[in-house]
Amino acid sequence: MNATILVVEDEPEIRQFLRSSLRAEGYRVVESPNGQRAAVDAGMHKPDLAIVDLGLPDFDGVEVIRRIREWSPMPIIVLSARIQERSKIDALDTGADDYITKPFGVGELLARVRVALRHSVRPDTGRGILLLGSSFVDLEKRRALRDGAEVHLTAIEFRLLASLAKHLGMVVTHRQLLQEVWGPSHVEHTHYLRVYMKQLREKLEPDPVRPRYLLTETGVGYRLVADD
Amino acid sequence: MRWPGYAWAAAATLACTLIGLGMSPRFDLVNVAMVYLLAVVVIALRLGRGPVVAASILNVAAFNFFFVPPRGTFSVEEQQYLLTFAMMLAVGLVISGLTERVRARAKAQAALAIEAETERIRSALLASISHDLRTPLAVITGASSSLAERGERLSVEEHRALAQSIFHQSREMSELVTKVLQMTRLESGTIALERDWDSLGEIAGSVLRRLRERLATHMVMVDLPDDLPLVRVDASLIEQALGNLLENAARHTPPRTLIRIRAQARGGELVVSVEDFGPGLPQSDLERIFDKFHHAGAGGVGLGLAICRAIVHLHHGRIWAEQLPGGGTAFRFTLPLEKQPSLPAEALAR
Numbered sequence: 350m351n352a353t354i355l356v357v358e359d360e361p362e363i364r365q366f367l368r369s370s371l372r373a374e375g376y377r378v379v380e381s382p383n384g385q386r387a388a389v390d391a392g393m394h395k396p397d398l399a400i401v402d403l404g405l406p407d408f409d410g411v412e413v414i415r416r417i418r419e420w421s422p423m424p425i426i427v428l429s430a431r432i433q434e435r436s437k438i439d440a441l442d443t444g445a446d447d448y449i450t451k452p453f454g455v456g457e458l459l460a461r462v463r464v465a466l467r468h469s470v471r472p473d474t475g476r477g478i479l480l481l482g483s484s485f486v487d488l489e490k491r492r493a494l495r496d497g498a499e500v501h502l503t504a505i506e507f508r509l510l511a512s513l514a515k516h517l518g519m520v521v522t523h524r525q526l527l528q529e530v531w532g533p534s535h536v537e538h539t540h541y542l543r544v545y546m547k548q549l550r551e552k553l554e555p556d557p558v559r560p561r562y563l564l565t566e567t568g569v570g571y572r573l574v575a576d577d
Numbered sequence: 578m579r580w581p582g583y584a585w586a587a588a589a590t591l592a593c594t595l596i597g598l599g600m601s602p603r604f605d606l607v608n609v610a611m612v613y614l615l616a617v618v619v620i621a622l623r624l625g626r627g628p629v630v631a632a633s634i635l636n637v638a639a640f641n642f643f644f645v646p647p648r649g650t651f652s653v654e655e656q657q658y659l660l661t662f663a664m665m666l667a668v669g670l671v672i673s674g675l676t677e678r679v680r681a682r683a684k685a686q687a688a689l690a691i692e693a694e695t696e697r698i699r700s701a702l703l704a705s706i707s708h709d710l711r712t713p714l715a716v717i718t719g720a721s722s723s724l725a726e727r728g729e730r731l732s733v734e735e736h737r738a739l740a741q742s743i744f745h746q747s748r749e750m751s752e753l754v755t756k757v758l759q760m761t762r763l764e765s766g767t768i769a770l771e772r773d774w775d776s777l778g779e780i781a782g783s784v785l786r787r788l789r790e791r792l793a794t795h796m797v798m799v800d801l802p803d804d805l806p807l808v809r810v811d812a813s814l815i816e817q818a819l820g821n822l823l824e825n826a827a828r829h830t831p832p833r834t835l836i837r838i839r840a841q842a843r844g845g846e847l848v849v850s851v852e853d854f855g856p857g858l859p860q861s862d863l864e865r866i867f868d869k870f871h872h873a874g875a876g877g878v879g880l881g882l883a884i885c886r887a888i889v890h891l892h893h894g895r896i897w898a899e900q901l902p903g904g905g906t907a908f909r910f911t912l913p914l915e916k917q918p919s920l921p922a923e924a925l926a927r
Contacts, residue, residue, distance in 0.1 A: 434771070434813060452751050454744065505921070523773075531921065540774035540807055540918045547776065558782055558799040565783040568771065568813040 352466055353377040355396035357387040357413055358428065359406050367400065370455040371462070384408040388416045398465055400458075401445070402428045403436050411440050418444040424465035428453075438522060438569055447519045448569075464518035479514060480576040481562040484553040488514060493553070500552050505530060509545055513563070513573035522570040546571065582624040586632035589616040594639045606644055610661050613640055617665050621672035629669035637662035702757070705879065709753055713746035756880045759817070763887035770811040770891060774918055777805060777840045777849060780812055784820045791824060794832040800839045808847055808912045810892055815912070818888040821881035822851040822908045830855025846894070846911040854905040863898040863906070885910070 354376045358364045361382075368378050379394045381387035384405045391399065399417060403410035414425055425445045429437040437448050446468070447461050479486040484495045486502075488511050493500040502510070512529040513521055527536045535541065546565075550557040564572045593616045597609040613636040620632045637658070641651055645658055720739040723731065731739070762768050778801050785797060808815075819838070826836045830853045839850040858866070867886040889896040889910045896910040 452747070538918070541921055543774060543776045543779065543807055544920055547778065558778060558801065559785055560782050564786065565779045567780065567783045567816045568773075568811070 351375060351377055352397040353379060353394060354462070355379045355381065355387065355391055355394065355399040357381045357384070357399065357405065357410070358402040359383060359404075360402075363402075366455075367458075370459065374459060374462075376462075384410070384413045387413050391417050391421070396423060397469065398423055398462065399425045400428060400462075401425055401440075403440060404430060409436070411436060411443050414440055414443045414445050422469070424469045426461055426465055434568060438524075441520065441522045441569065442524055446516065461519075468517065468519065477514065479510070479573075481553050482555050482576065484562075486510060486553070495553065502549075502552065506545060506549055506552075509542075509549065510573070513571060514575075516573075518572070518574055520566050520570050520572045524570075526570065542571070582628035583631050585624060586620055586628040586635060589620055589632055590635040590639050592616070593636060594643055597640070597644060601644060609644055610640060610665075613637075614665055614668060617669040618672055621669045622676055624673075625677070626670065626673050629673045630666065633662065633666040633669050636665060706753070706757060710750060713750045716746045717743050717750075756884060760880050760884055760887070763884060763891070768814075768891065770814070772809050772811055774807045774809055775812045775815070776807055777801065777815075777847065780816050780819060781838050784816050784823065787816075788820055788823060792827050792836075795827045795830070796833060796835045797823070798835060798837045800837055802841065805840055806842050806847065806914055806917055809915050810912060814888045814891070818885040818910065819849070819851070821885050825881050826851055826853040826855070826906075826908070829853075829858075842914060846913050848909055848911050850907050850909040852901060852905060852907040854901070857900055857904045858898070858906050860900065863900065866898050867896060882908075 354371055356364060356367050356371070356378060358367065358380070359382050364380050364382070368380065371378050379390055379396060381390045384407045387399075387401070387405075390396075399413075401410045401413050405413070410427060414427070417423065417425060424447075427437065427440045427445045427448045428451055429440070429448055430451050441448065446465055449458055449461055477488060479488065484493065484500070486493045488507065491502075491507055493502045508530045509526065512526055515521075523539050523542055524536045526542060527538055531538065531541060546563060547557070550560050550563050554560050554562060562574055564574060566572055590613075593613045596612050600609055600612070617629065617632050617636060621629045638651065640661070641658060642649065720743045724736065724739050724743075728736070778799075781799055781801070785792070785799070823836065823838070826834075830836070835854045837850075837852045837854075839852065841848050867882045885908075886896050889912075893913055894911040896908070898906055898908050901907050
């Protein structure tokens with residue numbers, strides 16, 4: 350497949366480590382040391398995915414994302430330091446698809462990259478079928494089974510699951526979910542999500558207090574993972 | 578701060594005059610003057626120099642007007658009442674001067690104590706950080722130099738083991754640096770809380786996921802009532818606080834000890850507990866356990882619990898540790914409960 354990955358990162362040592370681990374997986378790597386170059390490189394090399402550091406020297410990583418999003422739907426993963434909670438959320442709301450917090454291990458990064466690339470190849474998972482352990486959800490036919498028995502999901506619960514499934518394996522912010530499920534006038538109503546996620550977990554998760562599929566990204570949003 | 582002082586002076590004069598009027602048929606004028614003097618003394622003890630002067634003038638004027646014959650005038654027939662005024666003023670000024678000096682000395686001492694405490698904390702911080710960083714740095718330097726310089730002579734397993742220990746040690750260091758930074762930010766007051774409605778169940782679920790490797794040696798139980806109310810908190814901070822309590826419980830109890838997360842709504846607040854069924858801690862330790870560097874040197878800088886305390890206080894909650902009957906320790910903190918937000922129609926219809 351040999352996907353091309355654009356790495357936007359100002360620290361040469363981090364670039365080097367990203368380059369060697371991504372190349373070892375067979376990806377082609379294009380590197381940009383700053384935001385200005387990133388905008389040019391993104392247009393020139395037409396990468397399949399971008400990894401963008403949020404702490405760039407010239408302009409904000411969020412600005413890089415905005416510029417890429419003006420013309421391309423390519424998946425974008427942001428690298429953030431723990432101190433940058435706010436800009437991480439801004440990046441996701443601006444169009445980044447996922448994030449990873451520094452320091453990270455290469456396993457974590459490659460897993461995120463694989464999920465994001467799979468999503469860009471097959472972006473229609475929102476209408477598919479979800480296997481969550483012993484639970485099974487058909488989003489199209491609006492049916493849910495758990496251990497073979499029918500489970501009743503409300504209309505909103507289905508909509509919420511479908512929104513999460515559209516970004517399967519990736520993080521979806523509170524704002525995005527509220528906007529998609531309840532509409533733009535409800536984007537501040539995070540408590541709706543608390544109530545509905547609890548219900549969904551009780552209906553679908555094997556152990557609702559330790560979710561394995563409907564994961565909380567504290568302070569950011571949620572991530573739905575499913576069995577392949 | 579200043580004007581209430583003068584208001585108190587005026588109020589004191591009024592009160593003395595009323596008391597004096599009640600006394601005057603039966604008591605000597607001297608005793609009425611004593612009441613006024615008492616008021617000046619009290620004001621000198623409580624308030625500054627200005628109110629003392631004001632009270633003395635007002636008191637003598639009132640005393641003169643209401644009690645000294647001829648009543649209802651300010652004429653001073655007998656010089657002794659000038660003396661009364663002078664005495665009252667002198668007593669007031671002397672006492673307020675003394676009080677001020679005592680106050681200034683106490684303030685200076687408190688400032689000195691704070692300075693000494695800050696200095697002590699700073700050097701303890703440096704000592705324990707450099708202690709806690711030195712070991713991982715030694716491992717990282719040694720292991721990475723073997724890989725870089727002798728790599729070709731090492732077996733694949735040795736390669737992997739060295740790389741693993743670099744990975745592990747640098748993670749530990751990163752955790753430590755994050756904690757130090759976090760403590761600094763919490764203390765400098767530069768953290769703005771990002772409050773939003775959140776459920777403790779979700780926070781617990783995500784912390785258990787984040788710490789699953791560190792807590793793998795212990796048995797963790799989650800005991801939350803089904804109708805637990807939502808809290809309006811900075812979820813990342815509360816997640817950290819809960820995580821630090823869990824890590825602390827795992828670090829200070831033997832493997833396979835049961836650790837239980839609990840939460841209950843009680844009297845307008847949510848009480849969150851991390852209870853361990855380990856050997857327990859003596860009462861004297863429980864009182865100081867949230868102080869910085871209490872555990873310094875015993876694995877971890879001892880910042881974890883101090884961070885918890887700072888986070889809980891930022892949320893206007895309380896935090897404490899107590900012994901559990903039959904051994905074990907409970908760490909509990911509270912979060913104020915607010916009026917629950919309204920829910921969409923579908924959820925209410927259920």
